[in-house]
Structures are given as structure tokens and as C-alpha cells.
Amino acid sequence: MRNAMIQTNQLGISGGEGNTQFNVSLGYINQDGIVQNGNAKLYNLRTNIDTKVNERLDIGLRSGFDIKTAKSPLMVQEIYLQSCIAHCLIMAPIRPQVNMLLLG
DSSP states (O other), X not given: OOOOOEEEEEEEEEXXXXXXXXXXXXXXXXXXXXXXXXXXXXXXXXXXXXXXXXTTEEEEEEEEEXXXXXXXXXXXXXXXXXXXXXXXXXXXXXSOOOOGGGXX
16 A cells, blocks of 8 residues: 555636637546556546527537546456455455466
8 A cells, every 4th residue: 555646637718709608628637546556547628618699598518528547456357356445345254365366
């Protein structure tokens, strides 16, 4: 186990003219895991646009897109174990201890 750092970056642009307003934001998060060689990265994009058609009607569009990648030292034969702690929680206490990295 180790101390884990988190890096967060956000960039946002907004503006508009007349009856139309917009907002665009980009984000990036890099989080190291508390287990050696584990981390997660998240990239996101958000867009909003609003326009006032007339006094009784406003139209808006909101969209978002996320990409997340995660790496764990406990990846064995394409079985992804969420974390060391999650792995301990799903294991029955009566099962024998097995080194999964030596399985073949």
C-alpha cells in the first residue's frame, strides 16, 4: 500500500451573443492507486448551448462524453479484479490461498 496522488485539470470556455449562449468544458483526472502499479484516468467533454427563440420558448442542447481507463496489478487471464480490497471481499474465508500469477 502507498499514498496516492490525484491530478485534476479543467478547462472551460463560455460565451454567447444575443439570445444564444454556449459552454464547453474539458476535463482530465489522473488518480494513482493505493496499490503499486494501479491507476485510473478519466477524460471528459461537456457542451451546452441555449437559445431563446421567443419570449415563451427556450431551446437547449446538453451533451457529454467520458472515457475512463483503469489499470490494476491484479489482472489475470483477462479477469479484471477491481482492487485488492474488492478481491478480499469476494473471497470466501475458507478457500486456500493461491498465487494467481503462477497459474497457467
